[in-house]
Amino acid sequence: xxxxxxxxxxxxxxxxxxxxxxxxxxxxxxxxxxxxxxxxxxxxxxxxxxxxxxxxxxxxxxxxxxxxxxxxxxxxxxxxxxxxxxxxxxxxxxxxxxxxxxxxxxxxxxxxxxxxxxxxxxxxxxxxxxxxxxxxxxxxxxxxx
Ligand SMILES: [Fe+2]
Ligand SMILES: [Fe+2]
Numbered sequence: 001x002x003x004x005x006x007x008x009x010x011x012x013x014x015x016x017x018x019x020x021x022x023x024x025x026x027x028x029x030x031x032x033x034x035x036x037x038x039x040x041x042x043x044x045x046x047x048x049x050x051x052x053x054x055x056x057x058x059x060x061x062x063x064x065x066x067x068x069x070x071x072x073x074x075x076x077x078x079x080x081x082x083x084x085x086x087x088x089x090x091x092x093x094x095x096x097x098x099x100x101x102x103x104x105x106x107x108x109x110x111x112x113x114x115x116x117x118x119x120x121x122x123x124x125x126x127x128x129x130x131x132x133x134x135x136x137x138x139x140x141x142x143x144x145x
Contacts, residue, residue: 011025020059060077064077087109091109
């Protein structure tokens with residue numbers, strides 16, 4: 001798998017969210033680079049990623065609650081997060097089989113999900129938060145919504 005690069009396409013204009021997205025990409029790249037390392041190393045990076053994902057989703061859900069975003073949007077976004085956490089847990093259970101496909105499948109799933117989620121769901125969230133909080137939405141970033 002190629003490395004994932006954070007760029008302006010992922011920009012939300014919410015500084016802590018953007019910082020955490022960059023950290024998530026860095027963790028994915030570390031996991032990718034460690035694919036052929038010992039199971040202990042993979043376990044350690046994957047555990048860091050699982051924890052960080054939970055922390056990150058908590059932050060977004062807190063920001064949405066503070067901005068009082070639309071209740072349906074909030075519920076859908078939370079459900080998307082919960083679904084991803086459940087899938088991560090399944091992959092965590094499956095990792096014990098130790099075969100390379102688990103790492104590959106995990107990385108492909110993680111990367112695709114996070115990229116799509118940030119591009120669509122998180123940026124939609126950011127637009128609504130900026131609108132409700134009266135803060136500046138990032139320039140030209142949301143014209144397709
Ligand atoms: Fe996010
Ligand atoms: Fe999110």
